Amino acid sequence: MEEQKAQSQEGKIAEVSLVTASPLDLLFNPKSVAIIGATPRENSVGGVITKNLLTRFKGKVYLVNPKYDEVNGIKYYKSILDIQDNIDLAVIAVPAPAVPKVADECIKKGVRIVIIISGGFSEVGEDGAKLEEELRRVVQNRIRVLGPNCIGVYNAFNGLDTFFLPEDRMGRPKPGPVALISQSGAVAGAILDWAARRNIGVGLAVNYGNKLDINESELLEYFAKDNRVKVIVMYMEGLKYIGEGKKLLEVMKEVSSVKPIVTYKAGRTKAATGAVKSHTAALAGNYEIYHAMLRQANVIEADNLTDAFDMAKALATQPLPRGNRVLVITDSGGMGIQSVDALDIRGLQVPELSESLQEILRKQLPPLSVTRNPIDLTGSATDAMYKFVLDTVLPTSYVDMALIIALMQIPGLSINLGNYIIEAKRFNKPIVVVSFGGNEYVAKFESNLEENGIPVYHAPHRAAKALWALYEYSKIKGVAKEWW
């Protein structure tokens, strides 16, 4: 009896939360999903989605396809209207001409939001555009729509996954603090596959296709509210019409005050304008205008996709620096030089340490070490030397963050160096690590760091960019002052 009561109470709470949940909440966190166009044919779009949800989704899944009654013991419904249960989210993967009718049934069923995966609308020309207009008349003010012509939503936390690329073709990243908004479905799929392999936690991802209804702005607003998201990465090609820009600008500015947005805008050159138009029927626009707009909206700009994730990794894990002064510790003079170049180009300083501080360092370090900053521990470096320098210099008021270069080819270093670096998180200053190579020590060292919240980069310029992003966002948040 007790148990039953608890259950019913829980049921009630769930019910209440659904009633008050916004449609966007239901898009990412539905308790029940109906797949219209579900199929046991594994290689089709509907089939991959069906398999994804049946395998991993932590909620109820209802399959809709009039062709089937039951396959492998799982019931297929003729129509969404035949389902008794409440449906939070419907996923539509039927041929385009059938979409308006099916969407209408969703409305009748009381569904508040649908993902329309199906393509064949405005992106294919005039006939498709007409169909999209018909769809718009059906759904307008009656149901919220993501898509059409999209790959939808990926949620690593609850297993909601409408990305219709089979698992042997697209790895699924682990839950994590990065959320992705991508204007391109294929790019989103490739990014998730890449992130899965590199063990980068992308908790939420979304591609909005033709954005008949839900657009970037609304998705940004949702991610701003979701506490699991620490940083938002946006891949953009262009806007549909210039007016969109104003609203997006406002939303970006608002969201940026809550959490960082890193955007990579493709279609920057005049040469790419045509390709943008034929890809998503969007206006690439003059990149200078986008650039100015993004800057005004406090968005951090990346120059390519890997850049964006390099920065996101740091923004998701590191505290914000109070200034732009970087402590560089290295076991390779050459990598130290490359880091100073890269930091300087990004407007970050590598200040020479005070004579008294250098004196303290010199007393403990071997005579060949360089103590100015970069602190060059040379090929004789040991874990203990790194720890000593970190513990001595990082807490001082001379530096705001640390870039640590550890070429693990040097036999004096061990995996334990990673633990010393992780311990230095207690100083509450950003730390990034540069590692370069390919042996097993390198791999173990890197994964230990990343699992413990220290981002690792395979080149000094990538680490420098990540520190720059932290400093930029720190200025946006008013934590850092300009020092010059």
Add this chain to the structure above:
Amino acid sequence: MEEQKAQSQEGKIAEVSLVTASPLDLLFNPKSVAIIGATPRENSVGGVITKNLLTRFKGKVYLVNPKYDEVNGIKYYKSILDIQDNIDLAVIAVPAPAVPKVADECIKKGVRIVIIISGGFSEVGEDGAKLEEELRRVVQNRIRVLGPNCIGVYNAFNGLDTFFLPEDRMGRPKPGPVALISQSGAVAGAILDWAARRNIGVGLAVNYGNKLDINESELLEYFAKDNRVKVIVMYMEGLKYIGEGKKLLEVMKEVSSVKPIVTYKAGRTKAATGAVKSHTAALAGNYEIYHAMLRQANVIEADNLTDAFDMAKALATQPLPRGNRVLVITDSGGMGIQSVDALDIRGLQVPELSESLQEILRKQLPPLSVTRNPIDLTGSATDAMYKFVLDTVLPTSYVDMALIIALMQIPGLSINLGNYIIEAKRFNKPIVVVSFGGNEYVAKFESNLEENGIPVYHAPHRAAKALWALYEYSKIKGVAKEWW
């Protein structure tokens, strides 16, 4: 009898080739090597070199160390003078104060070239500088010297390997067409480790340390003559004195007319000048001067180490383009746009194809494909479509090279796509591939291509830079014309 005669003839030929061989030939291709400071202690510098050569070097190895008579059945000599056989190359890894005496013994033995691994010379201050002067007096005009204070030579072809980083810390790359000249030993070690993991063939590598004698210029000249080398990568921080620049400039220009040189010059910013000085006692100099000098010397400049190898990979494998017009084929509109941006920024063109050519494409491709260039095959792409476009467009006079984007997340593509791309080498135009992701298909697809001479990049901007390098070198060689 017959056999004996043949052997003795072979012996004679070898003898002759040694007599005529230049000392630099002997540095990379000795038939016999003596290690002075050899030791069975595996974790020491001398010990790693001893193990390297005993394990992998395809020639005779003699161990010199008065402390040992015989270890594990291998004889140790008290002095190099005790060895009966001819010694082509001596490797010195004894404490610095003992180096002048040991070098003198090498001269007495008739050795023509030594690698002095030992540090403790001009790089450690005044006392070391005095010792280096003493060494100079001993060796000048009597024996050629690489070093001191260097990690020496790596030759993947014959297993000559004085890099004293143990194998579990530094992987050894396979033989291949890239040669590396690095001013930093640690950077060289990290690069080889990285290249080994990524299966990049770096056949020869050298670090010259304090360059008491042999310098960049001579190494460049040697690599120019070695037919196994197709492209030379140079990592530089600075020159010792300005006068060096003039000679280097001349040599670079001469070598560039034979094979491409890709250089990454670190220490570009004023901020890094101090770090360069304390690292290799070199003058970073004004980067603008270096930049102008390198340009005048027909050297292709990279912006970081991975850039340099991205370019080298293409330069080592691809024919030179006759112009700057790029065919872009993609299964992702988004990646196509990013590629056009990256190509345009580098001054390469993505010309719209002629209407008649587009008509031919449209007849065979599905209606949603875009045929202007980039050719966007969309998510419905198949291997056969790529093959059709490649075979139809690449041989025409409208394009000079191809950038092929294949997001292997798309289920319509298979490993076989790689074979179609490899077959397109018959058109004798450069081809590079962009792949992005992390699943097994991606990995197999990529390694098939790279093993068959098609370089693969994980981002459009990296592939674009590689094509740019090919075009630059094509202009240097007078193959390509400027089209504008």
